[in-house]
Amino acid sequence: MTCNDVRVKVLHYIKDKSLIESGERILVAVSGGPDSMLLMHILNGYKSELNISLVCCHVNHQLRDVASNRDELFVRNVCRQIGVPFVSKRINVSALSKEKHISIEDAARQLRLGALYDIAEERKCQKIGVGHTSDDTMETFILNILRGTGRKGLSGIHPKRGKFIHPLLCLKKREVLHYLKNHHIDYQIDVTNWRSDNRRNFIRRELVPLIEKKFNKRVKDNILQLIKIIIDEEDLLSTLTGKTLEGLQKERDEGIVFDRDSIKALHPAIQRRILIRSFEKLAGEMRLNFKEIEALRTAIISDCSGMVFPYHGIIFLIGANSILVRVESRKKEVREDIHACLSIPGSIRFQNRYLIKTTVLEQINGNIDSRDCVYYDLDLIQQPLIIRTRNNGDTFIPFGMHQKKKVKEFFIDAKVPFWERDEIPIIADEKGILWIAGLRRADSAKVRKDTERILKIEKRYIG
């Protein structure tokens, strides 16, 4: 591998993976260590050929006092020499770590990514270049296995993700070092960067060397081959999940709704991925762990229903026929006014979702079969008219029947998912339930030939 090969490899990789478009401005994250120094030199060398401009950014983690500042100064000086605009940003890792009770590594990661995003924004950079090599992807792979990952975590570092690009993933660490040596490019060692995580250091400095010594020398290459296979298979599984999801989910006001039988019929591998995807769609940064997914999946494929699984602010509700995934806080908002009086004539907004309107007529003026409109003999109604949601023990005589029925049983028979049952408006007078709005009216207060004043009640969904 000559130095020329290294440059050609990187350039080829940038083109092959479409990492950079002509005319873009690239923010290069430079710690001062070998990888990021190489990245800056190569991008700077090809800047006319790629038709790009560069800005160098150094994030000072301030974790090692003098040494941190020395790294910053080092990068600043190099940039001045090679004529690349330089920006630095200091972040207070220790403070965030204490404040949020997270590890130094996690705090550093959050602040560093935030700083890079902000500077890219300020400096109008379309991409952020980071100097990860294939050694990093291999270490990430081992790290993810050891700390417990799903399959996705096995696919290592991606060549691009959002604004971030990793043009050196095609290189090995030793190629980087060889190139820097041959080109007399200086770098700092032991810089504070994203790879200063103790667990990662353990993998790099103890685990991998031990395996190479005792097991076989080719272990890095073996893992990189496996990652290539996994990346493609992950892409296939992900595409497959996406297509399946598209056909299955119904995005509703209340969240994502699935038909339970359709989920049951899927392959377990796809079931897992669909649950994870639905969760991540609503939960953002949070992740479900394996035990949570399996508990959920086992519940779904079981015969039970009416189960509620709250995870990290997201709720999965498993009804007899459907599954609802929604954000936890929604529920509380909705349930604020669940009991109100209805004036006649008049109208009322109920739970911010329905408009209920009453009018008094002399004659029926619409379709009596409508689900969203019912007529009563007003003189048979014992006011006040109440609108509310269901109560425990509610019963009514459904229209055309003679026997009382529990509202709960009615909901079950009508296949109303349990999470919707508490939101359906019920209209009642002093004598009892008149209408389970939109679903079934009671047998009482029917309009007869000699009815003089007709009460019309309408329900409209206003989402």
Place this chain on the structure above:
Amino acid sequence: MTCNDVRVKVLHYIKDKSLIESGERILVAVSGGPDSMLLMHILNGYKSELNISLVCCHVNHQLRDVASNRDELFVRNVCRQIGVPFVSKRINVSALSKEKHISIEDAARQLRLGALYDIAEERKCQKIGVGHTSDDTMETFILNILRGTGRKGLSGIHPKRGKFIHPLLCLKKREVLHYLKNHHIDYQIDVTNWRSDNRRNFIRRELVPLIEKKFNKRVKDNILQLIKIIIDEEDLLSTLTGKTLEGLQKERDEGIVFDRDSIKALHPAIQRRILIRSFEKLAGEMRLNFKEIEALRTAIISDCSGMVFPYHGIIFLIGANSILVRVESRKKEVREDIHACLSIPGSIRFQNRYLIKTTVLEQINGNIDSRDCVYYDLDLIQQPLIIRTRNNGDTFIPFGMHQKKKVKEFFIDAKVPFWERDEIPIIADEKGILWIAGLRRADSAKVRKDTERILKIEKRYIG
């Protein structure tokens, strides 16, 4: 975890994975070590409930002299005590290792599996039970990653494969030891068995303890979770590959044939799996490695054609429009008699695949448009009539044309895959090619109004 839990777990696992059918006889492979001793005791304890009978088999690897014989004697005595029929078999691992130039571990594995199969056959056992635990599956997972595996190797040890069943995969090593201790069941330590591989010992005794100490204690559980996910995803990918393969491959006499464009259109992950499957179908025990698969795949998706890839006795031939996978030796068989004289009238078997028949007629007695039958004016033919395959530089004037055409170009235009071109019978007289059998006749020696003797040549495929 109480001891009762251990038994319940194993029984549940046997039922859940359908490892044993009622009425079966199980050969239990017992080294004398803790896992196999537990397996024998549990199966023996449940033998009425499962309605099975047992035979215990000890394979003496003869690698540790006195100790090997002590293990054998130990198992024999236990079997006598608990009333399980006992068989032992001695294998000569060192001899096979030297003879075949393979490692002691590989030789031991081959001989042990062979011995177990033979005894299962002799003793009419439907299943062979082996005492692998979840620790073994976890070690196999790490072993496979380190020595370079595809995704399939990540799914660890399967609960059943062929006659072999692994009812203890649901248990951890420490559950096994705990149970044995509580039940005062004796076992030998350091027995020679399938787990005495040096690389496996390195993983068990050095690598995993180091990771547990320096990284986290839960590493085994994390890996077992990952394996569960991978097993399901492997099943899904494998089913998907199977279905795709079914729709694509044409099994022909000469091997497996694919339409090249259909393969090109597939996802790279499925392309890889289809190549591996086709290879394994013909190659049996041999495996393609990643570099071989990628070389093949890259060639297929390129624009070149006429490439031949021989791997471990199997040949992949990549034509312009199709791909043939076949066993290497076929070719030689076929090419033995490629030049023969045809008597008139008469018939000849050609390459064991075709029957060529000549007759002399006064009148045409069949369809002149048939691809497998041609007519000539016998008096215009300059005998002897020859049957052969193509030669370099062959030309002919195709029927209805005036210009000579190279046979090679004719084959290309007619989209005959290059591996078929050397097998197509060509009939010629002293003046040149008369018929590219089944494809095109030459313009020469046409039957005319005044033709007196007609030569009819027929080709029949007898494959």
